[in-house]
Amino acid sequence: MSLNRLNQIKKRATSQESKVTINTEFYFLAKELGCLPELIGREFEFIKDENGVITGFRQKPISIPTFINLMNEMEKDYKRQEREMNKSKGRRR
Numbered sequence: 001m002s003l004n005r006l007n008q009i010k011k012r013a014t015s016q017e018s019k020v021t022i023n024t025e026f027y028f029l030a031k032e033l034g035c036l037p038e039l040i041g042r043e044f045e046f047i048k049d050e051n052g053v054i055t056g057f058r059q060k061p062i063s064i065p066t067f068i069n070l071m072n073e074m075e076k077d078y079k080r081q082e083r084e085m086n087k088s089k090g091r092r093r
Contacts, residue, residue: 027073
């Protein structure tokens with residue numbers, strides 16, 4: 001991924017159009033990286049050794065609050081895309 005693309009993601013995630021949360025930033029990053037489908041329904045627990053070095057991970061079912069947060073972010077993104085599409089349709093006429 002190019003540095004320019006990362007800057008675009010950062011700009012969109014930190015825009016002032018609405019209150020940006022860590023959930024929003026996480027959603028935009030996962031969407032841009034194309035890994036959103038892999039994340040839905042999954043959480044990961046990292047296994048560390050006594051020195052704090054990650055030695056593995058365990059896949060777990062996603063918690064209900066995390067799932068709800070992710071669905072809320074998807075809904076906000078869908079509405080934002082609809083608004084942008086309606087704006088562009090209005091300019092063509």
